[in-house]
Amino acid sequence: MKQHDPAERLVVLTGAGISRESGLETFRDAGGLWNRHDIADVCTPQGFRRDPMLVSRFYNERRAELAHAEPNAAHRALATLEQAARDGRWNGELLIVTQNIDDLHERAGSRDVVHMHGELRRVRCLSCGATPEWLGDCLPDTPCPACHRPTLRPDIVWFGEVPLHMERIAAALAACDRFVTIGTSGTVYPAAGFVAEVRDHADTLDINLEAPATPTLFDRTLVGPATRMVPRWVA
């Protein structure tokens, strides 16, 4: 069978800003999550060991908020682009690498999505390694559905832990012709370093509500809300 050889290989890295207009908070913006929560308390393995109830409640609340959130025009525009590749209307290939733990890309219709910081709608068992889908509350004494031990944690990558799917991401970055970031502050590594990895072989574009405060490594920037800028860029 002839191998499909797309004319363009596109990697899109999304951050909390793409889901802001769906009603989900970002981290570092004014009024964002880190204004009300201490990162060391809720977003590190040490914080979870110290106070598993506090961390469980933090993620239970966010899981409940996610149940009421809907994908927006930016998520849908990316899903439409992937569909165009499947239908042969665009001779390209799109991989979405998201730092977000929400499932709004998938609910918009995207299929090729890599969650490098984990998923809110999963938990992970520290005893047996199962990662069952989880839609309701999960507390420190909740038993694992597979091994029945009360050793579940959010399936989230916290600071100091290794992000997921790094081999697949590295291969996609090495092969891409175009790299686009949407709604990320570019402050958390390794994602913040991707633009430096690709800029010698790929066109780079950053889409963000705010103009960059310092000189950036990107070839181009589009400033404005994701729901307006992403559909315009994809069109």
Ligand code: BJW
């Ligand atoms: C809009 C908008 C609209 C608003 N339209 N735009 C010193 C130097 C370098 C690195 C380190 C260091 N010390 C420690 C490290 C490593 C550390 C790190 O990077 N720390 C930095 C703080 C310095 N990183 C790690 O520990 C990572 N692991 C690691 O490095 O392992 C080593 C290793 C790597 C690779 C291979 C092998 C080994 C793990 C990082 C885990 C991050 N986890 C979190 C929590 C996830 C779960 C949760 O959601 O609770 O991930 S932290 C948080 O930040 C979350 C996000 O995914 C991540 C990035 O945030 P994001 O998405 O950029 O959001 P914001 O709020 O920062 O920005 C929003 C943007 O949107 C803004 O720019 C707005 O303007 C914009 N916006 N509305 C368009 N409508």
